[in-house]
Amino acid sequence: MKSIKLGIIGCGIAATELHWPVLQKLRDKFQITAICNNTEPKAKEFSELVGGVPYVLDYRELLQNPDVEAIIIALPIYLNNQVTKDVLSAGKHVFVEKPLAANIEEARDLLEFGQPFPQVKMVGENWYFHPVFHRVKELIAEGRIGDPYAIFWDIFQRVTLDSKYAQTKWRIEQKHRGGFISDGGIHNIAALRLMFGRITAGNAFSKSINPAIGEVDTFSLQFETKNRVHGVLNIFRSPNGVSKNQLLVLGKQGSIAVEANKRIFVKNEQGTDLEETFEEDTSYRSEFEDFYQAIRNGKEVVSSFSKAYEDLHVLLTALDSANQFHQLGPQD
Incomplete structure (x- = not known):
């Protein structure tokens, strides 16, 4: 099976220290084709780290990139709601870092918003793995x-x-x-x-x-x-x-x-x-392998929006x- 062309929005701690070390080991499954960060020094630094891929400062530009089929959102939690909606509206598969949203209301809103979209919708809750x-x-x-x-x-x-x-x-x-x-x-x-x-x-x-x-x-x-x-x-x-x-x-x-x-x-x-x-701890690798299988083989994701909503609701x-x-x- 061919690798997934991956875009990353947010180049902070999660992207550099949690995601990238695993994605390096899964080069047969994921190819990072574009990244985004709203500050250029961090965008440029991460771009160089992952092999000199193109970067943009506005995530909406990345959403228009035909060379991106799935997106990791690794942003401050309060931005998850709107950015995830925009990713889904652009027709991309989405992997959004936990927790699903900044509060229960936004999490419920995002859960309901995502239901009609056929793309893979996954939350980066690695402890499920x-x-x-x-x-x-x-x-x-x-x-x-x-x-x-x-x-x-x-x-x-x-x-x-x-x-x-x-x-x-x-x-x-x-x-x-x-x-x-x-x-x-x-x-x-x-x-x-x-x-x-x-x-x-x-x-x-x-x-x-x-x-x-x-x-x-x-x-x-x-x-x-x-x-x-x-x-x-x-x-x-x-x-x-x-x-x-x-x-x-x-x-x-x-x-x-x-x-x-x-x-x-x-x-x-x-x-x-x-x-x-x-x-x-193999949980990060396992969650990305689950994301891959969901996109390429239609497998149901383990860490779904509905599970993430319930987790956040409890807490x-x-x-x-x-x-x-x-x-x-x-x-x-």
Whole structure:
């Protein structure tokens, strides 16, 4: 099968550090034929990185290029809605970086707008392809820990002002709902739904510990899945003196612990039953291979607009309803 002629809109961190390293390995499937960035120095730099392809500063010019059949959108989240609509209207297949949109309303609008278009419509949620979370789902299905009943996922990872992500103005100004919580936390929601099914209910609290990185940097969600598995998702972006990324699944006959999205431990009363380490994250490659198969063979994409809408709806609904506490103790 012939390679796909690919255009890229947005030449920032996602394009240079996440997409390009994988696309280099998939030259038989993708050929970058044009790119766009609204500032010329960055456009020129990325053009040189990927082999000197033509670049433009206005994405509408790229949409008119007959040498482009599919487009990656790797822009600030608040731009996703309009640019994705324009890409679809131009008749191009689209791969838009997660989350789908800046808020629930724009995500719903984009979901409805895209339905009549026959092109492939995919969201870049690579955690739907993450080998570790697929392995956890497999272990649960095999009955290795019995019926799961509780989940605890703690992400305590400090974002400082010298972080490359904090250097992006649109993240600090939070032109999308949820700032660093939704930007990264959407991955966790997708992974939870992959492993345990739909999240149907919950309540949350949120705080701003360090206003310099946005309006919210601390989030804790207590939730229930459709299978009545209960869980707690903690995403803390301003912890001091602690760093942690651990997923713990409790089953009636054992437990699964995932450390740093790389190491899996299955334990029971007899001790450690299984220990596996995943040295390589193949999720980015897998999502682009899925995009290719959808375009060339008509395969249904895994990370669809509808899945991305549900992910965002769960996370932003929890944020919007956070801190609505009920009194537990007696009144004074």
